[in-house]
Amino acid sequence: MRHTISIFVDNESGVLSRIAGLFSARGFNIESLNVAPTEDPETSRITLVTTGDDFIIQQIIKRFNNMVNVIRVTDLSDANRVEREMALIKIKTTEKNRAEILRIVDIFRAKVVDTSIKSYTIEITGDIEKVGGFIELLKPFGIKEIARTGTVAMTRENKIKAK
Amino acid sequence: MRHTISIFVDNESGVLSRIAGLFSARGFNIESLNVAPTEDPETSRITLVTTGDDFIIQQIIKRFNNMVNVIRVTDLSDANRVEREMALIKIKTTEKNRAEILRIVDIFRAKVVDTSIKSYTIEITGDIEKVGGFIELLKPFGIKEIARTGTVAMTRENKIKAK
Numbered sequence: 478m479r480h481t482i483s484i485f486v487d488n489e490s491g492v493l494s495r496i497a498g499l500f501s502a503r504g505f506n507i508e509s510l511n512v513a514p515t516e517d518p519e520t521s522r523i524t525l526v527t528t529g530d531d532f533i534i535q536q537i538i539k540r541f542n543n544m545v546n547v548i549r550v551t552d553l554s555d556a557n558r559v560e561r562e563m564a565l566i567k568i569k570t571t572e573k574n575r576a577e578i579l580r581i582v583d584i585f586r587a588k589v590v591d592t593s594i595k596s597y598t599i600e601i602t603g604d605i606e607k608v609g610g611f612i613e614l615l616k617p618f619g620i621k622e623i624a625r626t627g628t629v630a631m632t633r634e635n636k637i638k639a640k
Numbered sequence: 641m642r643h644t645i646s647i648f649v650d651n652e653s654g655v656l657s658r659i660a661g662l663f664s665a666r667g668f669n670i671e672s673l674n675v676a677p678t679e680d681p682e683t684s685r686i687t688l689v690t691t692g693d694d695f696i697i698q699q700i701i702k703r704f705n706n707m708v709n710v711i712r713v714t715d716l717s718d719a720n721r722v723e724r725e726m727a728l729i730k731i732k733t734t735e736k737n738r739a740e741i742l743r744i745v746d747i748f749r750a751k752v753v754d755t756s757i758k759s760y761t762i763e764i765t766g767d768i769e770k771v772g773g774f775i776e777l778l779k780p781f782g783i784k785e786i787a788r789t790g791t792v793a794m795t796r797e798n799k800i801k802a803k
Binding site: 483512522623625627 | 646651652653654656657658660661663664667668669670671672673674675676677678679685687722724725726727728730753754755756757758759761763765775779783785786787788789790792793794796797798
């Protein structure tokens with residue numbers, strides 16, 4: 478099963494390496510991961526997405542809870558949650574296809590954040606399916622470069638999904 | 641100096657842990673980091689932001705270039721680049737302050753992606769200063785939770801900065 482795990486850690490060097498190491502020691506691949514400061518500059522938040530055996534993932538999470546510099550771990554996989562990522566995508570453009578590209582950008586509520594004579598750099602946010610679908614649609618134009626942030630997630634406050 | 645480093649790696653378990661370990665072994669703190677697949681499912685891209693002595697960072701980058709499973713490393717710090725991140729911010733709301741919060745959301749071109757009777761979850765994208773400034777403005781309302789993706793970056797194709 479796919480797991481989205483949120484880990485609050487002390488902002489100390491070495492913590493990230495140990496957390497990533499615990500996954501690789503068990504042969505798990507990390508699909509995406511990001512780490513950045515929270516509202517408290519002493520604390521960072523890691524969001525990690527991985528796929529694998531539920532039982533082993535629960536064991537790893539238990540290990541995290543006993544690790545120095547780990548404040549709190551939550552497996553959000555079963556929670557009702559907001560889950561989004563951002564991607565920057567640089568694609569080749571020609572005089573002929575620019576209008577069509579901009580139509581796709583509009584439909585996906587993406588935006589062009591940089592432009593040159595031969596390229597657009599586009600920013601998109603959404604869940605993994607939306608971002609993946611957008612990238613598939615742009616592939617025929619010629620993708621020069623992609624940078625995805627990986628998923629960030631938090632629980633929803635109620636069960637009504639507005640968007 | 642602040643460094644934004646882009647690292648293309650084979651999508652293998654263990655690579656991230658080794659890369660993060662190399663920084664912590666030198667006592668560097670990683671300000672933000674993210675890793676996610678590229679258009680080639682065999683390759684992942686890591687974007688890492690750190691601050692420290694330029695000479696030592698150049699030494700670490702050289703080490704990366706000789707590491708197994710590391711395809712390419714680029715220090716984007718001196719490049720003309722697009723640099724953006726995304727954040728999800730959950731804040732407390734009351735009947736009185738909702739209109740004011742939505743005004744701030746509009747000004748920053750952010751968007752509310754989840755709502756309950758007592759909270760909004762807001763998505764914002766931009767450079768680190770914009771996202772940091774937005775968070776500062778929201779603090780007085782009461783922040784319940786923040787999840788930032790950390791910076792992703794790519795070079796600009798020309799020297800004209802559109803936005």
